[in-house]
Amino acid sequence: MIQFMQQLINGISLGSIYALIALGYTMVYGIIKLINFAHGDIYMLGAYIGFVFATKTGMGFIPTLIVAMITCSIIGVVIEMIAYKPLRNATRITALITAIGVSYFIEASTQKVMGTNPRAFPNLLPKGNLNISGVVITYQQIFILVVTVLLMIGLQFVVTKTKIGRAMRAVSVDTDAARLMGVNVDQTISFTFALGSALAGAAGVLVGIYYNSINPLMGLVPGVKAFIAAVFGGIGIIPGAMLGGILIGVTEALVSGYGSSLYKDAVVYVILIIILVVKPAGLLGKNVREKV
Amino acid sequence: SPSTSSTGTTEQGETDTPAAEGQETYKIGLHYELTGAVADYGVAENKGSKLAIKLANEAAGYEKYVGVEYDNKSDSSEAVTIATTLASEGVIGVVGPATSGASAATYQISNDSQVIVVSPSATQNNITLVDPNNADSDVYEYIFRVCFEDSYQGAAMAQYATDTLAASKAVIYGDSASDYSKGLIEAFDTQFTKLGGEIVATEYYTAGDTDFSAVLTNINSMEFDVLYIAGYYNEAGLIIKQAKEMGIDKVILGADGFDSESLIELAGAENLNDVYYTTAYTAVDASEKLQAFIDAYKVEYNEEPAMFAALAFDATNLLIQAVEEVGSADAAALQAAVKGINFNGVTGDFTFDDTHTPIKSVLVVKLVDGVQSSADSVSPQ
Amino acid sequence: MRKNQFTKTNLAWLLVIIGSYLLINVLISAGVINKIYQTVMLTIGINIILAISLNLIIGITGQFSLGHAGFMSIGAYSAGVIVKMMDGAPSSVYIGMLVGILISIVVALIVATPTLRLKGDYLAIATLGFGEIIRIVIQNMKITNGAAGLVLPKLIDWPVVFVFLVISTIVIVSFTYSAYGRACISVREDEIASETMGINTTKYKIMAFVVGAIFASIAGTLYATSFYVIKPEIFSFNKSIDILVIVVFGGMGSFTGSFVSALLISVLNTSLQSFADIRTIIYGALLVLIMIFRPQGLLGKYEFKFSKLFDKFAKKEVRQ
Amino acid sequence: MIVLQTKNLTRNFGGLAAVSNVSLEIKKNELVGLIGPNGAGKTTLFNLLTGVYEPSEGTIELLVDGNLKSIGGLKPYTITNFGIGRTFQNIRLFKELTVLDNIKVGMNQNINYGVLTAIFRFPKYYSEEKRVHEEALKLLEVVNLVDKKDELAKNLPYGEQRKLEIARALATNPRVLFLDEPAAGMNPIETQELTDLIRKIKDDFNLTIILIEHDMSLVMNVCERIYVLDYGKLIASGDPDSIKNNKKVIEAYLGED
Amino acid sequence: MLKIEDLNVHYGVIHALKGVSLEVKQGEIVSLIGANGAGKTTLLHSISGIIKSTSGSIIFEDNDITKRSAKDIVSYGVTQVPEGRRIFKGMSVEENLYMGAYLRSDKDGIHKDLESVFERFPRLKERIKQNAETLSGGEQQMLAMGRALMARPKILLLDEPSMGLSPLLVKEIFKIIIDINKQGTTILLVEQNAKMALGIANHAYVLENGKIVLSGLGHELANSPDVKKAYLGG
Ligand SMILES: Nc1ncnc2c1ncn2[C@@H]1O[C@H](COP(=O)(O)OP(=O)(O)OP(=O)(O)O)[C@@H](O)[C@H]1O
Ligand SMILES: Nc1ncnc2c1ncn2[C@@H]1O[C@H](COP(=O)(O)OP(=O)(O)OP(=O)(O)O)[C@@H](O)[C@H]1O
């Protein structure tokens, strides 16, 4: 039982990291329907920016986090302006290919500039853990989970309850109609990217601290997993990304703990496919029949 | 010129004195993974190779050796094209690629066009044979390597664990997608069992994973003496850190994939106690030759050399030594020289066996607070 | 006039095929096409087969699949295993290919039946998942030699790839320009409307998917027998992405586009070789730039057809 | 002779009964109108009859080979092949296909050659394609679109798109044809032309036609009989004159003049 | 109030508007009729700044808005009810209405206008939290008009507000248009339903193939034989 609880904790904390990355992914998708393949790379940049800032200035967690988030949001907005904005009216697959190009560009540039070897991230958060009758939870795990939940709530609030959020959704439904209401579409989309990239940047710093290791390709696996997490929950749905992330984390942990660690990824895919077959729009997605 | 900058195929030597009229020059292909998934290893080896060429040119007093660099993007079909290209460019030999898969893709081409390949780190079992799955098949005449085989290392570690560490129960943890890892696991498993030990469990991760807590939680609940991590430092560093933080205080064993400064950075020096790994390269009790390499490398690149760089340094020097012995670019003569070479490298002194694999002893390095404290020589029985 | 295969356009194509075969031969013996280019030609040929078969699924039928590399790996490993069993006998290539095709058909049916009900990105993710499952299975099988993969002799050369390129193109293009292809396109355009036209959309989706899988598998066999090494990691989802890039780059729905794009990307790749480690940076940037300037791909939906050309000539003659 | 009938047909969306307990009888070669306020469930009824939606309750029967056959819940393509054709309220042409190819897709089920014939281009392929081409042109003639056969459907003006949809529906060789607001967005002159077209195809193709329309000049003009839906329920049926004067219909739909 | 002079618009090679000139005076209802594809929507989109014209000028209350952004044009008091309603699916009725007031920040004013929209369209109040996507066609049209009113426009551009609506609703919509106009909003109305559009118009224009071919008082045009023949059916 203790073992099971421990694995559950392991899974949830791993899942909260997937969720952290998936939040920004799914939000950007929800608004402009772009599978932003470069999202994982912005997350990686966030980690490197935090790394450089923290090691060069010796400053603590909060300034590092803020610097990484701001820089990433600027990078995100610039990428959007250069690479995605000209493609607003192109098919979505075209934009996807551009995102892949951006992803190659960021990865290879970082490899070139920062070197290919992994770096150790400075430890900016207090260590220590709680031991509840044998089940161990570290403070960092709790911290990340809390941050993820808060970000999810915050994001959901921004998108559903604020004026800018309404504008974001309006743009996603019908750009021209939104324009007719006086919405500045370009600004709204830039804001979306800024927000999504800032989240990715925050995730980069947090994960960097948590695992203490960053490298130029660190965005690849979590990028794909976050994408899968988003689809799991219903892509574009913010709480869905959280749910999907946690579900993947817990599945991986339980398969590793009780099945065979050899097949942990395969099992995740099998469950994903089963869920999609049963619920074609993801767990929280509404399966709307197209109105004819 | 700063040597870390990319030079591409621009055939640039490391000294500023170009070859004068009548002075011989030799091209050496440097074929590495400079970008892509395993760029980390390729880039390190590329540095080692370039250093070797630079030093040789300094000794010669002119740009005698020219490194022709290519990047295969960690992709084995690119490697085929590059091998073909290199064969047509009149190189006397090729060093690289870093990984077994990409290397194997180039062997038939290079061998058929009589281009010597010295692989720094193609450790897969029997990879120098025409059919690696068949231990009886012929060896490629022109293919050599300066590293030992996965099975050799894995078995050596099993031997050491049983004999020296008196371990009787082991847990193995390796990369399910890596041939290197799987080769080590198989050899360790076989030898350890043969010596009367028991493999309690074999667990797997996938390269790129960062969270190992689920498997480690599982391992933590088992009875065992040693944990054998069959993989590279990227993941091993994190596994060790997470294991120690979880309270797993058993002896940890590894292979030459541990050999990198990054291991210490990632795992934290305080977690690197009771850690042993097999390697051919250690700075412990460094010979003069080795110390010279380490110093030169630090001057050149402002960082500690890792095993990959050392192996590539040796592989490149081996080719250079053969050229110096033969004094011409004649393929057959060079091949004979390489085959019969008696090489004193920074990763050990060796000659080649029938499969063109070095006969050199495996060292087991012990880490104390992240520092290499002793090195024992072992050979599996 | 009785119409049969020997129409003017078909004869023109036949001439093109024979012509290019001869031309390549001449260029090789003249030394213009050296060994390197021959290797590059293999890559291009295989990539074209992969691209047109994916184009049938994505461009023509509108099903966003990210699992193409999975089918390629089936073809590669079937051939690999059989080549090993038959000790590299020349016929092992074709037996392996056949086995690969059969397995691919079965797997494609298994994949297609549940997943093709999904739409858009959900389908993409499900097919990606299947591709990865195939890879993980191969990675853990004994017969495939697991992660270490198989080292194989080189058994084929460019003429074989050429022949299969021709066959693939003929089959896929003929399929597309028939009632079957029209049905597939209608599925892409509007599923509900095409159901109302009496078209069993599921059937056509599966058909396109299976045909695509067959040719991906053939490409896999050709790859395995000409590139010495196959490992599971070669067929990861990055490979599927690479193929997708070729398709979109050339123009979704244009086979001519897939040809041009596979060619250009190879040329690009080869010419960027001299930039060593910054070539991926350049490649990424170029990808973005080209998509910005040609969002519909190089050729959009354009298709080269002799019939169009003949029509033009005919009109000119009439005018004269 | 009854060609199509429904009994107690019902369709719910969540709590909403979009179509509720509707029983209809359509006789051969009738031209029937279906009217009702927006959201009354007219399109939903079409969707049920053509298999786009499954009924929640009730039955649908179609005359097939002389017998009434239950078709409720069958797939749209099966129902189409039993002889029902339709157009859509929001035009759903194959936008990126040419006008001619749109028709050919409609004829797809009547093309007789196998995959192998298609791939190896056996003579049958050519003869069938030739036949299809000619028949498609004939259909385009009916709606006056021969000149535009090579245009992409998306480039046609709205009115012509509507006509193309009708021709495409005819291409499936239907016995019963459903038209959903064929005159929407047309001006009175265009509507007049459409009226003539509907009459013509009904006779030429020996069709039974059911049409939804808000333009009373069209409905009262061509329909022999009219059903009126409101809130999913049938509130009236009868000839145009009786409908015009029906209190309930005036109240719910037509409004006082 | 709104003055358009010699406006030309191209879609690539298609010349959609060919030198259109038109004027709307304060407090008027001006109707614009014309066949499918004549360019009516194009004209409204140009006024709203969604489409950029190639030449010509659009003056609104002494401001040249020809080159202004859609956002500025809305802020000057020009609001459009687009063809096909274009309500924001997936958003509630209330949220749609708030989108109409996007550029306003006077909370009290917005609230007051919301109440008055609900007064005018009680049906919308009943459905306040409902997903706008599931409204019936007529309700969606009401929502689109309500949404536009939330911007407190000086001039309202209506693009085929009666399309696809039942006869009863068509009458209702026209009543509402007249009512809105009476309360002081100037109206430019585009319609296929020429009879009714001309019936309520002070002035009217006929657009054919991108050109204004006729203009005059509403009832004049309604009685013009040309218009009768082409747009009123006999
Ligand atoms: N797929 C669906 N999901 C949810 N509700 C639906 C769906 N399809 C139709 N409805 C609802 O069913 C009711 C009837 O819609 P329907 O489209 O049949 O009306 P209609 O009579 O055709 O109206 P109109 O004349 O405006 O076209 C409406 O309230 C509509 O919102
Ligand atoms: N985005 C576009 N790209 C190219 N051509 C267009 C575009 N939008 C409209 N057109 C063309 O411009 C012309 C005018 O179209 P517009 O939509 O303004 O007509 P309309 O008078 O509003 O017609 P309707 O009554 O059908 O709404 C038409 O020929 C149309 O095909």
Ligand SMILES: [Mg+2]
């Ligand atoms: Mg309807």
Ligand SMILES: [Mg+2]
């Ligand atoms: Mg219009």
